[in-house]
Amino acid sequence: AQKITQTQPGMFVQEKEAVTLDCTYDTSDQSYGLFWYKQPSSGEMIFLIYQGSYDEQNATEGRYSLNFQKARKSANLVISASQLGDSAMYFCAMREGGRNAGNMLTFGGGTRLMVKP
Amino acid sequence: NAGVTQTPKFQVLKTGQSMTLQCAQDMNHEYMSWYRQDPGMGLRLIHYSVGAGITDQGEVPNGYNVSRSTTEDFPLRLLSAAPSQTSVYFCASSYGEGGYGYTFGSGTRLTVV
Numbered sequence: 001a002q003k004i005t006q007t008q009p010g011m012f013v014q015e016k017e018a019v020t021l022d023c024t025y026d027t028s029d030q031s032y033g034l035f036w037y038k039q040p041s042s043g044e045m046i047f048l049i050y051q052g053s054y055d056e057q058n059a060t061e062g063r064y065s066l067n068f069q070k071a072r073k074s075a076n077l078v079i080s081a082s083q084l085g086d087s088a089m090y091f092c093a094m095r096e097g098g099r100n101a102g103n104m105l106t107f108g109g110g111t112r113l114m115v116k117p
Numbered sequence: 118n119a120g121v122t123q124t125p126k127f128q129v130l131k132t133g134q135s136m137t138l139q140c141a142q143d144m145n146h147e148y149m150s151w152y153r154q155d156p157g158m159g160l161r162l163i164h165y166s167v168g169a170g171i172t173d174q175g176e177v178p179n180g181y182n183v184s185r186s187t188t189e190d191f192p193l194r195l196l197s198a199a200p201s202q203t204s205v206y207f208c209a210s211s212y213g214e215g216g217y218g219y220t221f222g223s224g225t226r227l228t229v230v
Contacts, residue, residue: 004159035219045160045207045221091159103148103167103211104175105219107159 003027004092004108012114013082020067021077021111023092029053032096034075035105036066039089048090051075079113087115119143123208123222130198130229138193138225140208146220148211149191153177153204154224160207166191198229 005024013019025034036048051059051066059066067076079086089112093105124139142149147168152160152175162175166185180202182194191210195202208222 043205043224043226045209047219093160103218104150104162104165105152105160105209107152107161109159110157 002108003106004094006090006092006108006111008111009109010112010114012116013079013086015084015115015117016081018078018080019082019113021079021090021092021113023075023077023108025073025075025092025094027073027094027096029096032094034066034068035093035095036064036075036077037091037093038086039091039110041088045091049077082115084115084117087113089113121208121210121220121222123206123225125225126223127226128228130195130227132198132200132229134198136195136198138195138206138208138227140191140193140222141189142191142210142220143189144210144212144220145188146210146212146218147188149185150175150209150211151181151183151191151193152207152209153202154207155204163193163206195227200229203227203229 003026032053034051038046049059049061049064049066051068058068063080065078089110091110092108121142150165151163154160161177163181164183166172169188172183206225211218
């Protein structure tokens with residue numbers, strides 16, 4: 001089974017509108033972390049937001065928020081007030097097992113977001 | 118600037134050639150890892166290290182070797198390049214749990230012909 005599933009290969013959003021990118025995950029660990037990264041056409045991986053499995057509040061970072069629903073194992077990224085510069089690939093990733101497991105990330109397949117002017 | 122430095126940025130190899138992708142970090146991070154990204158896909162883990170002298174395999178290790186003789190360096194060796202290894206390679210380092218500890222290099226675009 002896929003550990004990280006992003007079901008939206010591509011999405012369009014109108015500039016200044018909000019958009020939600022879906023991510024579901026699968027783990028039996030109690031301690032894990034969920035990440036969202038942005039990858040523009042230039043190729044670098046840009047960290048956006050992080051949610052720990054024990055965090056009770058949903059994470060927020062500026063225009064980014066993470067809608068964490070632990071029972072449903074979902075960690076959707078919400079981008080408010082989309083900008084043209086938000087056009088990029090977005091990856092959801094998970095870290096399981098903490099320090100002793102090597103601190104690696106498992107990535108989903110990504111969602112390509114295109115912002116229309 | 119502090120961070121993860123990958124060299125080279127671009128490389129073309131012929132089938133059967135070997136080469137080493139370099140990765141260096143100056144943040145004294147314990148953990149380092151190598152990922153590959155094929156077109157239109159997410160990153161997949163090749164090898165990782167939890168400290169100097171300790172490495173282990175990830176999801177797609179075949180055809181690659183790593184070593185970690187120092188905290189700073191984590192080179193990735195392609196033993197005998199194949200067209201299936203055409204990909205973008207990312208090195209990452211981290212210092213532990215939490216969201217802000219991961220740093221990715223800028224990537225190496227490798228083409229095997």
